[in-house]
Amino acid sequence: DTEVTQTPKHLVMGMTNKKSLKCEQHMGHRAMYWYKQKAKKPPELMFVYSYEKLSINESVPSRFSPECPNSSLLNLHLHALQPEDSALYLCASSQVGGRVGSAGNTIYFGEGSWLTVV
Amino acid sequence: AQSVTQLDSQVPVFEEAPVELRCNYSSSVSVYLFWYVQYPNQGLQLLLKYLSGSTLVKGINGFEAEFNKSQTSFHLRKPSVHISDTAEYFCAVSALNTGNQFYFGTGTSLTVIP
Numbered sequence: 088d089t090e091v092t093q094t095p096k097h098l099v100m101g102m103t104n105k106k107s108l109k110c111e112q113h114m115g116h117r118a119m120y121w122y123k124q125k126a127k128k129p130p131e132l133m134f135v136y137s138y139e140k141l142s143i144n145e146s147v148p149s150r151f152s153p154e155c156p157n158s159s160l161l162n163l164h165l166h167a168l169q170p171e172d173s174a175l176y177l178c179a180s181s182q183v184g185g186r187v188g189s190a191g192n193t194i195y196f197g198e199g200s201w202l203t204v205v
Numbered sequence: 206a207q208s209v210t211q212l213d214s215q216v217p218v219f220e221e222a223p224v225e226l227r228c229n230y231s232s233s234v235s236v237y238l239f240w241y242v243q244y245p246n247q248g249l250q251l252l253l254k255y256l257s258g259s260t261l262v263k264g265i266n267g268f269e270a271e272f273n274k275s276q277t278s279f280h281l282r283k284p285s286v287h288i289s290d291t292a293e294y295f296c297a298v299s300a301l302n303t304g305n306q307f308y309f310g311t312g313t314s315l316t317v318i319p
Contacts (some may be wrong), residue, residue, distance in 0.1 A: 184305035190301050198248045
């Protein structure tokens with residue numbers, strides 16, 4: 088069983104809607120990640136938070152807005168999405184990450200949130 | 206820059222037969238290597254990892270992998286597969302000089318045939 092929990096598991100939203108994806112981990116990890124995954128493709132990194140600060144943004148469009156309220160929680164706010172944004176969104180965490188010297192830390196993934204934009 | 210190549214996009218294999226999923230990487234610095242499995246409609250689960258030490262690494266579900274620095278490979282093997290091993294398998298590298306950024310291969314879809 089994964090120790091990274093994501094809600095909701097499925098989300099259908101219109102292009103004018105505002106919604107959020109939520110993620111929680113209780114492993115004491117200080118790095119949290121958002122990945123986007125299309126069918127039969129590898130995960131693509133979107134954002135990395137290190138010690139609750141955004142450390143990596145992989146040139147993600149502003150219609151995706153991450154938030155890290157505390158060391159256990161990570162949100163992804165969604166607004167004015169496009170149909171091509173439909174995908175599996177994976178949250179993940181590692182003991183440390185997002186800064187040089189943290190390589191080699193296992194990244195633990197949640198089950199994902201399936202997003203469909205109509 | 207780092208890159209990972211998984212040459213086999215699909216591997217069909219009969220139940221109880223052995224399997225090898227190939228992974229090659231390219232990097233100018235030392236790397237850490239990982240294999241993840243993704244079952245249908247689920248997230249990624251760590252199978253095994255190589256950080257240092259013995260080049261033969263044993264993981265969960267009877268899988269093992271061997272790190273070969275001269276051939277820049279980290280192939281995944283299992284001596285006898287089960288139906289339940291049907292899944293997508295991703296190889297990933299994390300380079301020493303990065304912030305734990307993982308570079309994933311394109312994945313290998315393993316189908317175990319009864």
